[in-house]
Amino acid sequence: MTSAPNPTAALLVIGNEVLSGRTQDANIRVVAARLGGIGMPLREVRVIPDVPDVIIATVNEVRARYDHVFTTGGIGPTHDDITSECVAAAFGVPWEPHPEAWARMERHYKPGEFNAARQRMATMPRGASLIENAISVAPGFTIGNVHVMAGVPRIMQSMLDWLLPQLPGGVPVQSRAVHVFGLAEGTLAEALAAIQARFPDLDIGSYPFYRIDGSGVSLVAKGSDAAAVEQAAAAITAMLERFGKTPVQGEPPI
Amino acid sequence: MTSAPNPTAALLVIGNEVLSGRTQDANIRVVAARLGGIGMPLREVRVIPDVPDVIIATVNEVRARYDHVFTTGGIGPTHDDITSECVAAAFGVPWEPHPEAWARMERHYKPGEFNAARQRMATMPRGASLIENAISVAPGFTIGNVHVMAGVPRIMQSMLDWLLPQLPGGVPVQSRAVHVFGLAEGTLAEALAAIQARFPDLDIGSYPFYRIDGSGVSLVAKGSDAAAVEQAAAAITAMLERFGKTPVQGEPPI
Missing domain, CATH: 3.40.980.10 (MoaB/Mog-like domain)
Structure with missing residues (x-):
C-alpha cells in the first residue's frame, strides 16, 4: 500500500x-x-x-x-x-x-x-x-x-x-491494548521485543500499572495498518498465555 | 539586593x-x-x-x-x-x-x-x-x-x-493568590495591568475559573521578593474591592 x-x-x-x-x-x-x-x-x-x-x-x-x-x-x-x-x-x-x-x-x-x-x-x-x-x-x-x-x-x-x-488528516492510528495482572515488565520484555521486531511499522508499548486490586502491565500496539495491529495484539495475547497468565483485552480499568 | x-x-x-x-x-x-x-x-x-x-x-x-x-x-x-x-x-x-x-x-x-x-x-x-x-x-x-x-x-x-x-537551588518563588466570584477578566484587565506595571519584577497572572457554585477569576502574584509579593497581593485585593466585589485570599476551592 x-x-x-x-x-x-x-x-x-x-x-x-x-x-x-x-x-x-x-x-x-x-x-x-x-x-x-x-x-x-x-x-x-x-x-x-x-x-x-x-x-x-x-x-x-x-x-x-x-x-x-x-x-x-x-x-x-x-x-x-x-x-x-x-x-x-x-x-x-x-x-x-x-x-x-x-x-x-x-x-x-x-x-x-x-x-x-x-x-x-x-x-x-x-x-x-x-x-x-x-x-x-x-x-x-x-x-x-x-x-x-x-x-x-x-x-x-x-x-x-x-x-x-x-484539516486534511491522514490514516487514523489504530490501537489495541492487552493487559495482564501479576506479570512484571522485566519478565516479558524479551518476548515482547521479538514481537516488536516482527512488526517494525507498529509502535508496541509496555506500561506498568499499579492498582489497589493488583498490579501488572498493559501492552499497546499502535499503527496505521489495522490488520497488523490486530495480528500484533493476537501475538501479544499468545505470548502472555505462554507465561501462564490470563490476558485481558483492552486497557486495565482505572 | x-x-x-x-x-x-x-x-x-x-x-x-x-x-x-x-x-x-x-x-x-x-x-x-x-x-x-x-x-x-x-x-x-x-x-x-x-x-x-x-x-x-x-x-x-x-x-x-x-x-x-x-x-x-x-x-x-x-x-x-x-x-x-x-x-x-x-x-x-x-x-x-x-x-x-x-x-x-x-x-x-x-x-x-x-x-x-x-x-x-x-x-x-x-x-x-x-x-x-x-x-x-x-x-x-x-x-x-x-x-x-x-x-x-x-x-x-x-x-x-x-x-x-x-542540588544548589536559588531564592524560592513566593506566591500569593486572591480570587473573586462574579467578575470577568475583561473588566479588571486594565486595572490589573497597572498593578503589573508597578511590580515589574513579579509575574502577575490572571486565571478564570468555572465552578458549579459560581465563576470568577483567580489573580496570582509570584516572585522571589516576598515583600513585593505581599504588596502586590494587597494592591490586587484593594483593586477588586474598588469593583464592589469581595476578594477572597488564596486559590478558589476545587
Whole structure:
C-alpha cells in the first residue's frame, strides 16, 4: 500500500501557570488523542512561558518543522495574554483589528463593556481566519499552519471540534491494548521485543500499572495498518498465555 | 539586593504514550512545583517520542541552554525504554554496566530473574551517579547536568525527594493568590495591568475559573521578593474591592 505520509503536528502550551505548577495541564492529552484520530500524529509538545522572544522563536521553529502547529493559552484579555501579538510577530505581519471578530464582540458586549482589554481579543495577525467555538464569544484563529486556541479546556475542546474537520488528516492510528495482572515488565520484555521486531511499522508499548486490586502491565500496539495491529495484539495475547497468565483485552480499568 | 540569579531547569517528558494521548501526564506539575520551591524555576517542558535521534538532539539542545535538565520516562526494561542509551550517546560516552546498580539488582532478583532485559536497567552512561528511590530497586542517574528519572509518578516523586536536596537551588518563588466570584477578566484587565506595571519584577497572572457554585477569576502574584509579593497581593485585593466585589485570599476551592 502506498499513500502520502500522515501530516505531523506539534502543540505549544503557552503559559507561566503550567511551568510554575499552579495549573495541571488538561489539554495535551485531549489534543493528542484527537489528532491521532484524524491521522495527524502529535510529534512534540512544548510548554513555554509568557515571554515574547520565547514564544516568537518557538512558533517559528516548530511551524517550519511540522505540518501543523496548535497553540493553547494566552489569548484572553489580560496583560499576560500575549500569544496573538507574538504569533503576528513570528509571521512578520501587522497585529490589527480583525473586522469579523471585532464586529461580533462589539455586538456581544453591552455599551461601554467592549473596552481596550477586550478589544485585544479581537486583534489578530493580518490574514488570520477565525476558529469558532460554541462556548464563548472570542474566537481563536489560524494563520498559515498555526492554529491559535484558548487555554481553558472546554473552550479549547470546542475550538478543536470546529477546527479538526477542516484539516486534511491522514490514516487514523489504530490501537489495541492487552493487559495482564501479576506479570512484571522485566519478565516479558524479551518476548515482547521479538514481537516488536516482527512488526517494525507498529509502535508496541509496555506500561506498568499499579492498582489497589493488583498490579501488572498493559501492552499497546499502535499503527496505521489495522490488520497488523490486530495480528500484533493476537501475538501479544499468545505470548502472555505462554507465561501462564490470563490476558485481558483492552486497557486495565482505572 | 544583589544575588546570583536562580539556576534554571527544563523537563523532558519522554514517551510515545503521552504524545498519543494514552497517558495523562502527571509529572509536569509535580516537577514544576517542586523546582519552584527550591528556587530553580522550570523554564520549558518538552514532550518527545521514543525516537533515538530526537532524544539525543533534544538532550543536547536543552542541557546547553539550562542549568539543569530533568527527564522522566524510558528507563524500564522493555524495548521502548531507550532514554538511558540515548543520554549516553548525547554525552558521547559508553553505555555500560554501572557496578553499584548492577550489584544491587543482582542481589534483588532471584537466581535467573536478573535477565538481559533487567540488566539494561543497570546499564548507564559511563560516569553516571545514581539517583536513589524508596519504591523500586532500579535507580535513576545523573550525568553532567542531566537527571534521568522514572516515568511512573510515585517512583519519579521518590527520586525527586532524594535528588532535590543535593542540588544548589536559588531564592524560592513566593506566591500569593486572591480570587473573586462574579467578575470577568475583561473588566479588571486594565486595572490589573497597572498593578503589573508597578511590580515589574513579579509575574502577575490572571486565571478564570468555572465552578458549579459560581465563576470568577483567580489573580496570582509570584516572585522571589516576598515583600513585593505581599504588596502586590494587597494592591490586587484593594483593586477588586474598588469593583464592589469581595476578594477572597488564596486559590478558589476545587
